[in-house]
Amino acid sequence: MRVLVTGAAGYIGYAVGRRLVAAGHEVDGLVRRSSGLPDGVRPVHGDLLVPDGLPRGPYDGVCHLAALTRVRESFEQPLRYFAANFQGTVNLLESVAADRVVFGSTAAVYGTPERQPIPESEAAAPASPYGASKLAAEQAVRFHARTGAAGAVVLRTFNVAGSVDGRIDPDATRLIPKALAVAAGHAPLLEINGDGLAVREYLHVDDLAAAYVRALEAVRPGDDRLYNVGSGAGAAVHEVVAAVEKATGRPVPVRRRPARPEAPVLLCDAAAIRADLGWRPVRSALPEIIAGSWDALTRADG
Template sequence: MRVLVTGAAGFLGQAVIAALLDRGHEPVAFIREGGRLPRQQVESAIGDVRDLESLRAVVQSVDGVCHLAALTRVRESFAGPLWYWRTNVLGTLNLLEVLGRKRPEPARLVLASTAAVYGTPETQPISEDAPIAPTNPYGATKAAADLAAANVAATGRLGAISLRAFNIAGAVDGHPDRDFTRLIPKVLAVQAGLAEELGVNGDGTAVRDFVHVADMAHAFVLAIEACTPGEWRAYNVGSGRETSINDVLAAAEQITGRPVRIKRNPPANEPRVLLADSRRIREELGWQAPNSDLSQILSDGWKALTSAYAAPE
């Protein structure tokens, strides 16, 4: 299958391209002008999801799309909500417009969605039946993109799946996550001497759900293969493992052999627990998370980061 990958130059995008290649598919990397090319030797196309014409030119030649291009930082979305709506929602609408046009066979679309669409539900772990109640602009834009895809899929013009990721980390093919606003990349950056310290809100007992980027990428492959014309489905993607911030710190210290320099901040207004109920994707698509043990996530991330940057003695 010939599959366009938007956001192909990013951390997850490169992992998805690798997973598609491993499965025998033909990925096409969609990157912005001046963007970094994927490490893999694959066909690429230059454009921007906010530019309808650049999408129209490439979408005609593919069977489906893994749509990863988006802005993804929660705190940043509060400062620039319109920027997030233009990129995450307008970009998705443009893609739906070109995919929804008459084709010999209906197109397939897999969207990179997020657990942020659920907000902070009290019931844990979170299932796909939980109410959609985002508490930040980022989550709101992703919820809107999911709904738009569901509406277009209902016309029969395409089949769509939204993968609602929890916390993605680790590394594939030595490609580190350079977004140091995320917990695990920031911890590893501190250990590598690329950041001064890690801010920890409260006592570090908040629990999160981490999934290895390789396992997340495999979910995209299974999803693009499972898209059914006229249908939209949402799947949560998480390991289901309860991991506290303190667990991450302890594992990072063990793997890197040095203490993590932290700064204790007052408790933040954030949920104590966020866990994925991923039974639906396991049962319906056969997805598993064999790489999502915390030690492997951190080890892979550490090896990739220290190979990309000169680690201190």
């Protein structure tokens, strides 16, 4: 298939493009700059907020991964987040002819539900402009698919981590990169909220990329599918810190800040994608995620 990947030079987009090439697809990467693409991905320059400059295709499929993703920042710049995440998606759907669309969404659309693990049937109740903008984009993709114009799969992810090809997670606000930065001596200590008992799950970026390939190859015109993608295996903040110390052999001093109002547990029910597409995570054990991330960071440090 001829496939367009938006955000192809980004953390997840790079991993998806790499997997698509390995699966034998012809891949174009929509980027603003040509650097940072995996081998075999052809750069196509464009900006989702400038629709006149977008490639028209036709493409057999699009994997849409370009987005703004920082929850706290979205409260400060909500209009910017809606423009990038919602309007950028509408521009893509209107401008690029494709039979299949796989859209990268987020568990932030659920808010903080009490039911754990979270199934796709859980009502969406985003608690941030980021989550709300991604939910709006999901709805645009799914209603577009229901017209018969394309087949669509929405993939909702939880916490993505790990490394492929020695690339580090560039979001230094996330727990694993922050803890590794302390171990590497880039920061004096790790600040955590409350008692460190909040439980989250972590999915290797390469496992997520494999889910995109499966979804793209499975979807057909007219399909409207929604899947959670996650490991379902939770770890508390203090367990992540201990795992980083064990993997690196270095201490990670911690300073506790006042607790914030946040869900004590957020876990993914990924039974549907396992049953329908046969996808399973194979690299998402916490020690492997951290070991690969540490190796990438130390290589980047020289």
